[in-house]
Amino acid sequence: MITATSMPSSADRKTFDTQCPFCSVQCKMEVTEERAASGARPVYTVVPKLNAASEGRLCIKGMNAYQHALTGDRILQPLVKKDGHFVPVSWEEAYLLIKRKFDALSDNGGPDTLGLYGGGSLTNETAYLLGKFARVALQTRYIDYNGRFCMSAAASAGNKTFGADRGLTNPMSDIPLAKCIILAGTNIAECQPTLMPYFTRAKENGTYFIVIDPRETGTTAIADLHLKVKPGMDAALAGGIQKVLLDEGLIDEKFVNERTTGFDDVRSSLESLDLGEIADITGVSAEQIRQAALAFGKAATAMVFTARGVEQQTDGYMAVRSFLNMALMTGNMGKPGCGYGAVTGQGNGQGGREHGQKADQLPGYRLIENPEDRAYIAGVWGIEPAELPGKGVSAYEMMQKIHAREIRSLFVMGSNPIVSNPNANFVEEGLKKLDFLVVADMFMSETARLADLILPVSAYIENEGTMTNLEGRVLLRPANRPVPGEAKHDWRILCELAELLGKGSFFRYESSEDIFEELRIASRGGIADYYGITYERLRKEEGIYWPCPSVDHPGSPRMFEAKFAHANGKAEMVPVPVHFPDERTDDSYPLNLTTGRVLTHYLTGVQTRRSHTLAARDVESYLEIHPVTARKHGVREGTLIKVASRRGEIVVRCRLSGAIREDTVFVPMHWGDTQNVNKLTNPALDPTCRMPGFKVCAVRVESLF
Known part of the structure; x- marks a missing residue:
C-alpha cells in the first residue's frame, strides 16, 4: 500500500532516494519505510522528486516499484540445481562451480564456448563491466543483450544517417516547440506515461499530431490525424509521405x-x-497520406519519433532511415522544436548500448572491429589489442549457436531470454541443451527455472549507478537501502568472479563510482563521450547530456x-x-499479429507481476481482436482462445475492440509460459541490425469452447 501515515519516532522511519527502474524517462522518487512498532510490517510512502527529466512525475509502475523490490519472492542466496531441485549453496561454492x-569448457572447446547475455536495465557501470568481463576475464567474443530487441534498428539508422546514435537529438523541453x-509506432501514453505532458503541452500550443499505429491507443487519442497502417508497412507509408513532400x-x-548527401x-x-x-499496400488512403505530408511539410518546426512499432520489423533499420529522410529533406534537424527521437523502451536502453555489452561494440560507442578503437580500449584496460576477441553475433543468433552447441555455457545477467526472444520454443529448447x-x-524468472546455478542480485533501490535516459541525459541513481540476505550487486559478482578466474587485477573496484571513473576514460573521444561527467557533477547538476568531453563542458x-557526426x-x-x-x-494463418506493452507491466513482467498492485490490474494476457473479425472466426468476448503461428501456440483470453484493424490482432508481451506471445513471433532478422520482426507474423485464432 501507499500511504502518508505518520509515525512518532524518527528511529522507526527510513528514507531512501532512488530512481524508477522501469521506462526510459527515469523518474526520481523518495521511498519512506515506517514501522509502528518493533516487528510490525512496514508501511511505505512513495513521493516523486522534482527533476528536469520527469518534472516530478511518477506513473503507476513507478509508484509501486518498491513492491517487487521488497517482496518475499526475492532470491536471497545462491541456488544450485540438484536432482531437478534448487538448493542453497555458499557464494564460495557457487563461484568454484562456475570456475570449474x-x-x-574453455580448455576443451576454446573461450567462445562461453556466452554472456546482458540487459538494457543494467546500470552503465554494470553494462561496461559485463563487456569487459567477457573480453578480458573470459576472452569470448559472444556477448550481446536484450536491448538488441529494443533499440538496434534506430541505433543503426542513427549511426549511419547522422554518424551518432542518441535516442533524442534534442532535449524533451523542445517537444512543445514543434x-x-x-509519432510512429509508439504508444507513449502506456509505455512512457510521464513523458506525455510534454506532448499535451505541445497540443495546447497548437501542435498538429500525426500518429501512425494499427490500433487506437491512449496516444492516438491526441492525434489530429491517425494513420491506421497495416503492420509492417511503415517504411512504405513514410515513402508515400515523402513522395507528396517532393511533388x-x-x-x-x-x-x-x-x-546532407544522397x-x-x-x-x-x-x-x-x-x-x-x-495506399493499397499500407491500408492508409492517399488522401490521408497527402494530409500528413502537407501538415508536416508546411510546419515551421517539426519532429519525428519512432519506437518499436516501426523498429521491430525485418526492415526496421531501413524504416527508421525513411523517417530520418523525412526530417532531413524538410530541414527539421538541429534547431529548437525540430529533431528526431527514438523512444527508448528499457530503463537504460540508451546507456546500455553505448559501453560494450553489444556484440560489435566497445565502450564509448567504439567498434570492436576498428583497429584504432581496439588499440585505445586495450590501452585503458592494460592489455594488448590482439588479446581483445573479435565481433560476436546478435542476441537471437546467440540462441541459434546455443542450439547448434557452439555456445555451451551461458551467463545471463538482467534478462529473461525465454520470454523476450522471438520463437521462444526454439530458445527454450536451446537453453536446455547447455552444459551450464x-x-x-x-x-x-522463466529463464532462471532452467538454470544450473542462480546468483541473487541487488535491486534498483539498493544498487547505486548511472542510467542514461531516452534524451541522452546521464542520471545518477542513488541507492542506500541495505542489500537483503546474501544478495550482491551485479558488478560485485563480476569482480569477484574475475578474481577467481585469475583476472582480478583488471577488476579492482570498490564502488560503482570507481567503475564510472574508468568508464569516463574508456569513453573519452568516442561518439558517446562521458569523460566530462562525474558523480560529483551529477549530484550537483542532477543530469548531464552526452557528449560531454571535458569537466567544464555543459x-x-x-x-x-552546426554539423553532423560524419x-x-x-x-x-x-x-x-x-x-x-x-x-x-x-488461408491457414489469415491474421497479422502485432505485440506491445500495457500500462501496468514492463518487459517480460518478472518484476511487475510481483507487484500486487500492478498484477491485480492486469492479471493475465489477452488477445485484442476486432468484433467483425471475432465473429468471422467464431471467438467471443472473455473466452479463452488458442492463437497459433507456424512456430507455436498460446492460450489467452479474448477482448473485442473496434480500435484495431480488422486484419490485425494484438497480444501484450509481459507474460510467459502458455501466455508467452513470443512462442508465436517470427525469428527472421533485419539484415543490417539483426532486429527480429516481432511486430508482425501470421496467426490463426480459434475458440477452445
Whole structure:
C-alpha cells in the first residue's frame, strides 16, 4: 500500500532516494519505510522528486516499484540445481562451480564456448563491466543483450544517417516547440506515461499530431490525424509521405544541399512511387497520406519519433532511415522544436548500448572491429589489442549457436531470454541443451527455472549507478537501502568472479563510482563521450547530456546544430525501397499479429507481476481482436482462445475492440509460459541490425469452447 501515515519516532522511519527502474524517462522518487512498532510490517510512502527529466512525475509502475523490490519472492542466496531441485549453496561454492565449468569448457572447446547475455536495465557501470568481463576475464567474443530487441534498428539508422546514435537529438523541453509531430509506432501514453505532458503541452500550443499505429491507443487519442497502417508497412507509408513532400515542393533545398548527401538518389526513388499503390499496400488512403505530408511539410518546426512499432520489423533499420529522410529533406534537424527521437523502451536502453555489452561494440560507442578503437580500449584496460576477441553475433543468433552447441555455457545477467526472444520454443529448447546455465537475477524468472546455478542480485533501490535516459541525459541513481540476505550487486559478482578466474587485477573496484571513473576514460573521444561527467557533477547538476568531453563542458542537450557526426559534417540520406514483412498471411494463418506493452507491466513482467498492485490490474494476457473479425472466426468476448503461428501456440483470453484493424490482432508481451506471445513471433532478422520482426507474423485464432 501507499500511504502518508505518520509515525512518532524518527528511529522507526527510513528514507531512501532512488530512481524508477522501469521506462526510459527515469523518474526520481523518495521511498519512506515506517514501522509502528518493533516487528510490525512496514508501511511505505512513495513521493516523486522534482527533476528536469520527469518534472516530478511518477506513473503507476513507478509508484509501486518498491513492491517487487521488497517482496518475499526475492532470491536471497545462491541456488544450485540438484536432482531437478534448487538448493542453497555458499557464494564460495557457487563461484568454484562456475570456475570449474568455465575452465573445462574453455580448455576443451576454446573461450567462445562461453556466452554472456546482458540487459538494457543494467546500470552503465554494470553494462561496461559485463563487456569487459567477457573480453578480458573470459576472452569470448559472444556477448550481446536484450536491448538488441529494443533499440538496434534506430541505433543503426542513427549511426549511419547522422554518424551518432542518441535516442533524442534534442532535449524533451523542445517537444512543445514543434508545430507538427509524427509519432510512429509508439504508444507513449502506456509505455512512457510521464513523458506525455510534454506532448499535451505541445497540443495546447497548437501542435498538429500525426500518429501512425494499427490500433487506437491512449496516444492516438491526441492525434489530429491517425494513420491506421497495416503492420509492417511503415517504411512504405513514410515513402508515400515523402513522395507528396517532393511533388508539392516542400523540400528545404538549402538544408539538403548544404548539410546532407544522397538526396538525388532519394529523389529518383520517390519519383518512381505511385501514391495509389502505396495506399493499397499500407491500408492508409492517399488522401490521408497527402494530409500528413502537407501538415508536416508546411510546419515551421517539426519532429519525428519512432519506437518499436516501426523498429521491430525485418526492415526496421531501413524504416527508421525513411523517417530520418523525412526530417532531413524538410530541414527539421538541429534547431529548437525540430529533431528526431527514438523512444527508448528499457530503463537504460540508451546507456546500455553505448559501453560494450553489444556484440560489435566497445565502450564509448567504439567498434570492436576498428583497429584504432581496439588499440585505445586495450590501452585503458592494460592489455594488448590482439588479446581483445573479435565481433560476436546478435542476441537471437546467440540462441541459434546455443542450439547448434557452439555456445555451451551461458551467463545471463538482467534478462529473461525465454520470454523476450522471438520463437521462444526454439530458445527454450536451446537453453536446455547447455552444459551450464548461470542466471543472475532477483527472482525465479522463466529463464532462471532452467538454470544450473542462480546468483541473487541487488535491486534498483539498493544498487547505486548511472542510467542514461531516452534524451541522452546521464542520471545518477542513488541507492542506500541495505542489500537483503546474501544478495550482491551485479558488478560485485563480476569482480569477484574475475578474481577467481585469475583476472582480478583488471577488476579492482570498490564502488560503482570507481567503475564510472574508468568508464569516463574508456569513453573519452568516442561518439558517446562521458569523460566530462562525474558523480560529483551529477549530484550537483542532477543530469548531464552526452557528449560531454571535458569537466567544464555543459553537456549537449541539442545535437547537430552546426554539423553532423560524419567526417564531412553531413547527414547521409538513402533511398528506401518498399518492403513487405518476411511472413505474410494466407488461408491457414489469415491474421497479422502485432505485440506491445500495457500500462501496468514492463518487459517480460518478472518484476511487475510481483507487484500486487500492478498484477491485480492486469492479471493475465489477452488477445485484442476486432468484433467483425471475432465473429468471422467464431471467438467471443472473455473466452479463452488458442492463437497459433507456424512456430507455436498460446492460450489467452479474448477482448473485442473496434480500435484495431480488422486484419490485425494484438497480444501484450509481459507474460510467459502458455501466455508467452513470443512462442508465436517470427525469428527472421533485419539484415543490417539483426532486429527480429516481432511486430508482425501470421496467426490463426480459434475458440477452445
